[in-house]
Amino acid sequence: MTKQPRLADVAKAAGVxxxxxxxxxxxxxxxxxxxxxxxRVRTAAAELxxxxxxxxxxxxxxxxxxIGFVGDDVATTPFAGxxxxxxxxxxxxxxxxxxxxxxxxxxxxxxxxxxxxxxxxIDGVLLATMYHQVIEVPEAIGSTPHVLLDARxxxxxxxxxxxxxxxxTLGVLAELTTAGHxxxxxxxTVEQVEARRLRLATWSEHVAAYGLDPAELLAEGTGSTSxxxxxxxxxxxxxxxxxxxxxxxxxxxxxxxxxAAAELxLSIPDDLSIVSYDDxxxxxxxxxxGLTSAALPHYDMGQWAVRELxxxxxxPDAEPVRHLMPCPVSRRESVxxxxxxxxxxxxx
Amino acid sequence: MTKQPRLADVAKAAGVxxxxxxxxxxxxxxxxxxxxxxxRVRTAAAELxxxxxxxxxxxxxxxxxxIGFVGDDVATTPFAGxxxxxxxxxxxxxxxxxxxxxxxxxxxxxxxxxxxxxxxxIDGVLLATMYHQVIEVPEAIGSTPHVLLDARxxxxxxxxxxxxxxxxTLGVLAELTTAGHxxxxxxxTVEQVEARRLRLATWSEHVAAYGLDPAELLAEGTGSTSxxxxxxxxxxxxxxxxxxxxxxxxxxxxxxxxxAAAELxLSIPDDLSIVSYDDxxxxxxxxxxGLTSAALPHYDMGQWAVRELxxxxxxPDAEPVRHLMPCPVSRRESVxxxxxxxxxxxxx
DNA sequence: TTAGGATAGTTAATCGATTAACCTCTCGGA
DNA sequence: TCCGAGAGGTTAATCGATTAACTATCCTAA
Numbered sequence: 001m002t003k004q005p006r007l008a009d010v011a012k013a014a015g016v017x018x019x020x021x022x023x024x025x026x027x028x029x030x031x032x033x034x035x036x037x038x039x040r041v042r043t044a045a046a047e048l049x050x051x052x053x054x055x056x057x058x059x060x061x062x063x064x065x066x067i068g069f070v071g072d073d074v075a076t077t078p079f080a081g082x083x084x085x086x087x088x089x090x091x092x093x094x095x096x097x098x099x100x101x102x103x104x105x106x107x108x109x110x111x112x113x114x115x116x117x118x119x120x121x122i123d124g125v126l127l128a129t130m131y132h133q134v135i136e137v138p139e140a141i142g143s144t145p146h147v148l149l150d151a152r153x154x155x156x157x158x159x160x161x162x163x164x165x166x167x168x169t170l171g172v173l174a175e176l177t178t179a180g181h182x183x184x185x186x187x188x189t190v191e192q193v194e195a196r197r198l199r200l201a202t203w204s205e206h207v208a209a210y211g212l213d214p215a216e217l218l219a220e221g222t223g224s225t226s227x228x229x230x231x232x233x234x235x236x237x238x239x240x241x242x243x244x245x246x247x248x249x250x251x252x253x254x255x256x257x258x259x260a261a262a263e264l265x266l267s268i269p270d271d272l273s274i275v276s277y278d279d280x281x282x283x284x285x286x287x288x289x290g291l292t293s294a295a296l297p298h299y300d301m302g303q304w305a306v307r308e309l310x311x312x313x314x315x316p317d318a319e320p321v322r323h324l325m326p327c328p329v330s331r332r333e334s335v336x337x338x339x340x341x342x343x344x345x346x347x348x
Numbered sequence: 349m350t351k352q353p354r355l356a357d358v359a360k361a362a363g364v365x366x367x368x369x370x371x372x373x374x375x376x377x378x379x380x381x382x383x384x385x386x387x388r389v390r391t392a393a394a395e396l397x398x399x400x401x402x403x404x405x406x407x408x409x410x411x412x413x414x415i416g417f418v419g420d421d422v423a424t425t426p427f428a429g430x431x432x433x434x435x436x437x438x439x440x441x442x443x444x445x446x447x448x449x450x451x452x453x454x455x456x457x458x459x460x461x462x463x464x465x466x467x468x469x470i471d472g473v474l475l476a477t478m479y480h481q482v483i484e485v486p487e488a489i490g491s492t493p494h495v496l497l498d499a500r501x502x503x504x505x506x507x508x509x510x511x512x513x514x515x516x517t518l519g520v521l522a523e524l525t526t527a528g529h530x531x532x533x534x535x536x537t538v539e540q541v542e543a544r545r546l547r548l549a550t551w552s553e554h555v556a557a558y559g560l561d562p563a564e565l566l567a568e569g570t571g572s573t574s575x576x577x578x579x580x581x582x583x584x585x586x587x588x589x590x591x592x593x594x595x596x597x598x599x600x601x602x603x604x605x606x607x608a609a610a611e612l613x614l615s616i617p618d619d620l621s622i623v624s625y626d627d628x629x630x631x632x633x634x635x636x637x638g639l640t641s642a643a644l645p646h647y648d649m650g651q652w653a654v655r656e657l658x659x660x661x662x663x664p665d666a667e668p669v670r671h672l673m674p675c676p677v678s679r680r681e682s683v684x685x686x687x688x689x690x691x692x693x694x695x696x
Numbered sequence: 697t698t699a700g701g702a703t704a705g706t707t708a709a710t711c712g713a714t715t716a717a718c719c720t721c722t723c724g725g726a
Numbered sequence: 727t728c729c730g731a732g733a734g735g736t737t738a739a740t741c742g743a744t745t746a747a748c749t750a751t752c753c754t755a756a
Contacts, residue, residue: 006742017706022744029745032704054467055412056742058403059711066447066468074433078426078630085422088450097464099414100446102436116445119402120414226634255634282426282630286574286603354712365736370714377715380734404712407741 005048014044021045025052058121066099067091067309068117068125070110074102077130078280079298083149086302087126094310096123111140118144124309127151132162132194145312149305150298152322159308161301161323165198165277168294168327169247172275173206175292175329176245180337181273182210185217185243187232187253189224196249199277203247217243221256224249229256237264237272244338245273251283254291269336279330290332297325353396362392369393373400406469414447415439415657416465416473418458422450425478426628427646431497434650435474442658444471459488466492472657475499480510480542493660497653498646500670507656509649509671513546513625516642516675517595520623521554523640523677524593528685529621530558533565533591535580535601537572544597547625551595565591569604572597577604585612585620592686593621599631602639617684627678638680645673 011021016037023029024041033041044050058064069087074080088098099122101113117125118140125141128149135151137158148160176184186203188196204214219236221228229248236242237260248254254276258268266272268289276284279295304323312318359369364385371377372389392398406412417435422428436446447470449461465473466488473489476497483499485506496508524532534551536544552562567584569576577596584590585608596602602624606616614620616637624632627643652671660666 007744008742018743019707019745020705023705026744029705031702034704037704051463051467053407053469053742055403055406055469056711057744059401059407059713059742060744062711064403064468069448074429077429081422081425081428084448085450088448092449097468098448100417100432100436100448101440102433115399119399120412120445121401121403252630252634259636280630282600282628286600288607355714356712366713367715367737368735371735374714377735379732382734385734401712404741405714407712407743408714410741 004053005050007050007052010041010045010048010050013048014041016041062121063123064121065095066097066120066122067306068114068122069098069100070113070117070125070127071100071102072105072110072129074100074128074130078282079296080130082298083128083302086299086304087149087306088302090303090306090310094306096306096310107138110138114138114140114144118142124313126305126309128305132165132198134194145309145316147305147309147312150301156322157320159312159320159322161304161308161325162194163296163301163327164324165195165327166202167324168277168296168329169199169202170206171327171329172247172277172292172294173203175275175331175335176247176273179245179273179335181245182207183212183217183241183243183245183338185219185236185246186214186249187219187221187229187236187246187257188249189228189253190220190222191224195277199247199249216241221253225252226256226259229253230260231256233257233260234263237261237266245275245335248274248276250278251276251280251291251293252278254293255283255287258287258291269334271339273335273338275335277327284330284332287334289334291334292330292332294327294329297327301325352401353398355398355400358389358393358396358398361396362389364389410469411471412469413444414468414470415444415654416462416470417446417448418461418465418473418475419448419450420453420458420477422448422476422478426630427644428478430646431476431650434647434652435497435654436650438651438654438658442654444654444658455486458486462486462488462492466490471661474653474657476653480513482542493657493664495653495657495660498649504670505668507660507668507670509652509656509673510542511644511649511675512672513543513675514550515672516625516644516677517547517550518554519675519677520595520625520640520642521551523623523679523683524595524621527593527621527683529591529593530555531560531565531589531591531593531686533567533584533594534562534597535567535569535577535584535594535605536597537576537601538568538570539572543625547595547597564589569601573600574604574607577601578608579604581605581608582611585609585614591620593623593683596622596624598626599624599628599639599641600626602641603631603635606635606639617682619687621683621686623683625675632678632680635682637682639682640678640680642675642677645675649673 007018007021011018021041024033024038091098103110103113124145126147126149129151133151134154148158152160152162184207188200207214219232221232246257248257261268261272268274276291276293279293284291284293355366355369359366369389372381372386439446451458451461472493474495474497477499481499482502496506500508500510536548555562567580569580596605609616609620616622624639624641627641632639632641
């Protein structure tokens with residue numbers, strides 16, 4: 001294989017200067033390049049298999065056609081892939097590539113990561129967290145255009161996109177209400193995360209609107225895992241006036257709730273309806289019966305974040321936008337109407 | 349914030365030429381820079397907060413300190429994260445960053461992706477597939493240094509790393525053998541993938557070594573999913589001489605096998621021991637009882653691939669290495685000794 | 697006749713580093 | 727006294743594009 005052709009080679013082949021070649025290929029310089037010349041340059045480039053050296057171009061233009069993706073512990077969550085993919089696809093559509101840095105959340109490390117990206121002249125940065133969080137924008141970001149992904153600031157000074165937890169919660173609760181349930185319990189985690197707060201608050205309002213006391217219908221697990229869900233559900237379902245349906249904080253806890261139901265001889269959905277959040281591919285459709293769950297729109301958020309970033313590259317002074325991405329409900333078989341007399345006896 | 353300082357600014361502050369400044373900072377040029385001058389330049393750089401412009405440097409040196417990561421449908425698998433993370437960490441350790449491109453496996457698209465990376469002067473490329481595969485290296489790669497990740501070529505012309513399927517299979521089978529099992533069944537998928545072939549072949553040899561006929565102990569599901577595992581296990585466990593233990597193609601199928609066992613009134617591990625492959629975080633530890641499974645070493649493979657690539661950047665003529673990465677067994681509660689008389693009657 | 701504008705280019709500076717080639721001391725030995 | 731060899735630099739070319747500033751020609755309207 002011979003050397004990669006340079007712009008100068010194309011120019012020579014077309015019998016013009018490099019300036020003309022550059023303008024012809026990039027459609028810049030207004031009307032300065034004639035129809036015919038432009039064609040000549042284009043075919044010469046095609047024949048030589050010319051591809052511009054983006055490093056050289058970047059040095060001059062101070063743009064790299066690359067977007068930095070700073071993820072806070074990307075790898076440890078199964079959602080990361082979808083988020084990256086959404087960002088990736090939107091970027092590629094516009095001729096951009098993603099330069100990835102993963103951090104452990106340590107702020108010094110994050111600063112280093114951002115600096116490493118800036119050294120490489122990235123045009124903008126996506127700051128992603130793997131769970132909906134309220135964060136401070138790292139100081140190192142300086143004046144680099146950026147968008148927060150699955151995260152937002154307290155004061156809204158940066159564009160950001162997070163899931164519409166409230167909407168998603170109302171969505172799955174509506175599944176239950178439509179089926180006839182009013183005594184809807186909630187199994188959540190003690191971990192103080194944004195998702196917990198929003199889902200819990202929305203559920204509270206909902207049951208309160210039916211004149212019920214949320215406190216009587218709530219159980220907390222020690223973590224957002226299957227055992228956490230199991231323990232909480234056992235406590236909740238043994239109460240004298242147990243709920244006819246349960247809204248789980250997430251699919252993993254729902255797995256535990258399924259086990260608790262089995263343990264107590266309650267059949268899903270006939271004796272107990274269940275809805276949840278996250279719609280994890282490896283859980284919700286695999287449980288039996290399939291679990292109705294509100295999906296976290298990671299792909300869409302990734303895509304939106306890149307598009308917003310590209311928009312801001314065009315108009316740097318645009319007002320920051322804080323976007324809520326809808327969480328569509330994946331309807332499966334875990335919901336049915338409540339039993340007329342819901343007080344079937346428990347085994348044990 | 350004022351303008352980023354350039355090398356010229358550092359040089360001026362230290363009272364030297366840019367050539368000297370460059371050599372002092374990079375420790376190049378042998379003994380031409382005096383001790384004291386070097387120090388002076390270093391402190392000047394630190395004081396100004398100088399960070400080299402890697403684009404300019406890259407233009408001159410033709411190296412970018414970036415590695416291309418070409419993934420074939422990265423996002424759709426939960427393992428992707430670990431693989432990317434492993435590659436990322438090894439790269440970062442050496443001052444490299446990962447430039448990601450995801451493709452749909454289409455070869456024209458892959459070619460475009462590689463070209464997009466080459467335009468940006470990446471120093472090397474990782475070609476990753478999301479399931480162990482035998483592939484052809486895309487022509488577009490040309491003479492760019494590359495390493496295959498979770499993939500290999502038929503002829504071994506490129507360095508590659510794949511999981512040691514044979515070793516992992518022997519590992520989980522040993523768990524069963526040690527517990528006293530000989531009649532070990534296998535639930536696999538009909539999909540013709542490399543992993544199926546190797547796990548099946550290894551298991552076949554193993555049971556044949558005990559004088560058993562593999563055909564009598566094998567059941568295939570229509571896909572490597574929970575329902576596929578369920579159907580296959582139902583057929584296998586209803587045979588007159590059913591196995592006392594089952595080795596599952598993967599964790600998802602194992603989920604189905606768990607359900608089948610429950611359906612048939614067989615308790616795990618007392619009536620039936622189960623081992624599997626993949627050790628998926630969301631499945632193996634969450635099942636009850638916990639599933640003993642051979643882990644796919646995605647993190648290690650990602651790390652190994654980058655290190656191998658960096659090595660090849662240093663010595664381009666080194667012989668390609670084909671590495672098998674061990675699959676450690678995660679031991680959980682799904683294995684026990686076989687019942688003395690394993691023919692407890694089935695319900696139904 | 698001439699200024700002015702449009703058209704279709706070219707020349708040369710520039711982005712910010714690296715590095716080959718060159719320069720200037722100083723010192724030791726012949 | 728003069729030569730040669732380090733030591734410790736500096737100057738200027740270079741990587742491959744983009745683009746501001748300039749040139750040349752032709753046409754048109756005052």
